[in-house]
Amino acid sequence: MTKEHIDIDHIAALCRIALTDEERKTFSQQLDTMIAYLDQLKTVDIGDCEPMVQALDLHNVLRADEGEVSFPVEVALMNAPEKKNNQILVPRIVE
Amino acid sequence: METLCFESVENLSQMLAEKAISSVELTEMFIGRIKNIDPKVQAFLYLDEERSLRLARASDERRAKGQTLSPIDGIAVGMKDLIAEEGQTLTCGSKILEHYISPYDATVTQRLLGKGAVLLGRLNLDEFAMGSSTETSAYQKTHNPWNLEYVPGGSSGGSAAAVCSGEVPLSLGSDTGGSIRQPAACCGIAGLKPTYGLVSRYGLSALASSLDQIGPFARNVADLSMLLEIIAGHDERDSTSCNVTIPPYRALLKNTQQPRRIGVPREYFSEGIDGEVRQAVFEAIEFFRAQGHRIVDISLPHTPYAIPVYYVVMTAEASSNLARYDGIRYSHRSREATDAMDIYFKSRAEGFGSEVKRRIMLGTYVLSSDHHDAYYVRAQKVRTRIREDFMKAFREADVILAPTAPTTAFKFGEKLNDPLKMYMSDVCTVSTNLAGLPALSIPCGFSKAKMPIGLQFIGKDFHEHEILSIAYQFEKAHDFIHQFPPIN
Numbered sequence: 001m002t003k004e005h006i007d008i009d010h011i012a013a014l015c016r017i018a019l020t021d022e023e024r025k026t027f028s029q030q031l032d033t034m035i036a037y038l039d040q041l042k043t044v045d046i047g048d049c050e051p052m053v054q055a056l057d058l059h060n061v062l063r064a065d066e067g068e069v070s071f072p073v074e075v076a077l078m079n080a081p082e083k084k085n086n087q088i089l090v091p092r093i094v095e
Numbered sequence: 096m097e098t099l100c101f102e103s104v105e106n107l108s109q110m111l112a113e114k115a116i117s118s119v120e121l122t123e124m125f126i127g128r129i130k131n132i133d134p135k136v137q138a139f140l141y142l143d144e145e146r147s148l149r150l151a152r153a154s155d156e157r158r159a160k161g162q163t164l165s166p167i168d169g170i171a172v173g174m175k176d177l178i179a180e181e182g183q184t185l186t187c188g189s190k191i192l193e194h195y196i197s198p199y200d201a202t203v204t205q206r207l208l209g210k211g212a213v214l215l216g217r218l219n220l221d222e223f224a225m226g227s228s229t230e231t232s233a234y235q236k237t238h239n240p241w242n243l244e245y246v247p248g249g250s251s252g253g254s255a256a257a258v259c260s261g262e263v264p265l266s267l268g269s270d271t272g273g274s275i276r277q278p279a280a281c282c283g284i285a286g287l288k289p290t291y292g293l294v295s296r297y298g299l300s301a302l303a304s305s306l307d308q309i310g311p312f313a314r315n316v317a318d319l320s321m322l323l324e325i326i327a328g329h330d331e332r333d334s335t336s337c338n339v340t341i342p343p344y345r346a347l348l349k350n351t352q353q354p355r356r357i358g359v360p361r362e363y364f365s366e367g368i369d370g371e372v373r374q375a376v377f378e379a380i381e382f383f384r385a386q387g388h389r390i391v392d393i394s395l396p397h398t399p400y401a402i403p404v405y406y407v408v409m410t411a412e413a414s415s416n417l418a419r420y421d422g423i424r425y426s427h428r429s430r431e432a433t434d435a436m437d438i439y440f441k442s443r444a445e446g447f448g449s450e451v452k453r454r455i456m457l458g459t460y461v462l463s464s465d466h467h468d469a470y471y472v473r474a475q476k477v478r479t480r481i482r483e484d485f486m487k488a489f490r491e492a493d494v495i496l497a498p499t500a501p502t503t504a505f506k507f508g509e510k511l512n513d514p515l516k517m518y519m520s521d522v523c524t525v526s527t528n529l530a531g532l533p534a535l536s537i538p539c540g541f542s543k544a545k546m547p548i549g550l551q552f553i554g555k556d557f558h559e560h561e562i563l564s565i566a567y568q569f570e571k572a573h574d575f576i577h578q579f580p581p582i583n
Contacts, residue, residue: 006460008456011456011459011460011463012456014459014463015414015443015452015455015456015459016418016421016436016439016440016443017440017443017444017447017452017455017456018440018441018443018444019444019452023449023452026449027452027453027456030453030514031453031456031457031460033515034406034457034514034515035457035460037403037406037515038403038406038407038461038470038474040400040403041400041403041404041407041470041473041474041477042469042473044397044400044473044477044480046473046476046477046479046480049476049479049480049483050476050479051472051475051476051478051479052475052476052478052479052482052529053305053475054291054305054335054531055291055292055305055482055529055530055531055532055556056291056292056335056337056531058292058334058335058337061334061335062334063331071198071199075198076198078196078198079194079195079196079198079424079425079426080424080425081422081423081425081426081427081428082428088423088424090423090435090438091432091433091434091435091438092434093434093435
């Protein structure tokens with residue numbers, strides 16, 4: 001029987017996480033084991049039941065669409081890794 | 096003076112009211128205790144002495160003017176480093192947030208400050224609350240005060256160990272799959288996960304948004320009730336917060352106990368449950384029977400699927416929630432990165448630990464287009480079945496009684512490299528998060544190795560008062576709250 005293996009590079013790319021060769025190996029094995037464990041869900045008789053998104057019967061809870069006082073710029077930026085002229089500094093993304 | 100460190104909040108509050116002690120003296124005592132024993136326990140990531148004493152002085156001034164705000168005015172509280180306090184660290188136990196400072200208070204923080212609590216500092220946890228032993232913290236290993244060679248449980252291991260060791264009488268943690276109840280069990284204290292929606296999640300760093308709840312730790316049920324009363328209640332800033340009336344939990348404890356139907360789910364006593372744990376829980380069942388309650392044998396047939404459902408739903412939500420740590424607006428930015436895409440890949444590679452990477456990848460896998468229906472949607476459907484099981488059981492039972500954790504605390508390294516083995520630590524707790532129900536843990540015995548055993552009570556939606564009062568009845572008839580860990 002052939003066992004399906006996780007495409008670790010594809011998943012890591014989707015996650016935006018760079019992996020070392022060591023991590024590729026360990027995580028591939030561990031994720032294969034975990035997915036095989038999750039496969040037992042395929043044996044449950046789910047009939048026509050609805051998927052549950054959350055436990056409560058809450059729908060579209062929205063606040064009034066009114067402006068509120070928020071952080072001053074310097075507070076909003078205080079955790080930015082790099083900043084300049086009251087803006088977050090990032091590498092050039094458009095040539 | 097340190098003799099007061101294990102005193103109940105009820106008594107401390109009384110002493111403050113009688114002016115037998117001041118909040119400054121009390122706070123200095125707890126700070127001294129932390130300095131004395133935390134090098135061994137390592138529950139605190141950060142202790143803010145200056146602010147603590149400032150809050151304590153303000154409390155004493157209010158009291159002098161007769162303007163005391165609540166029974167916890169002047170009482171020290173510790174916070175899991177996943178709950179925002181303005182101007183304090185919010186590492187989430189991760190290197191990726193090593194230098195992050197909260198720009199605002201969580202709603203629970205505001206409520207505590209509004210009632211005069213003295214916030215002491217930040218407590219250790221598994222990285223982003225992912226773990227059952229607090230070993231995945233990027234900063235330090237918290238030790239179980241009952242035996243320093245053992246883990247305190249997790250993920251709120253710092254919050255549990257600090258209360259257990261008398262470093263602080265109250266603390267807050269968060270529970271996504273057992274992260275309050277399991278460490279409470281491992282440390283022999285009381286911990287409660289509220290009904291989903293009872294306590295605002297505003298300012299709680301999200302792990303899995305449909306499962307996360309903030310909840311209290313204390314050394315006894317009365318103190319636990321008092322803290323819950325303060326943090327519970329509707330909050331417009333959390334769209335999943337429920338607008339329900341908050342009962343006076345503490346006052347209700349002392350009501351005469353009507354006979355209850357106590358459901359015992361047979362699936363929670365399978366071979367995976369340690370013999371000593373099973374025995375202690377059986378003795379608790381006999382206690383309740385002798386008190387005139389009716390013990391009902393119930394079945395929650397989808398229990399064996401709770402862990403797989405949980406690891407699909409939780410990792411899916413976590414992979415989405417943790418996408419925000421991109422190294423752009425806040426969080427660690429790699430120095431090696433050359434372009435924007437490189438910032439994401441390298442910052443996340445450097446900032447996250449193994450368990451976090453593993454869960455983000457698993458969550459991404461179950462959400463990816465090829466596997467979405469087979470894993471994610473299917474798990475959501477089985478989740479419906481798990482809640483239906485409970486709804487059926489609650490037709491025959493008023494509360495459900497079960498072990499909190501399958502074993503007592505384990506040793507460092509015992510499960511760290513075997514993710515599935517670690518995940519089984521939550522086998523008795525995850526179902527209630529999936530179903531949204533309230534549940535609490537109190538101590539009900541000790542193993543031969545003198546490690547605490549936890550007893551879990553699960554209630555109907557928003558019936559915290561019911562599980563608290565029945566737990567209180569057990570606590571009053573036993574001596575566990577007067578047993579303290581051998582740490583000095």
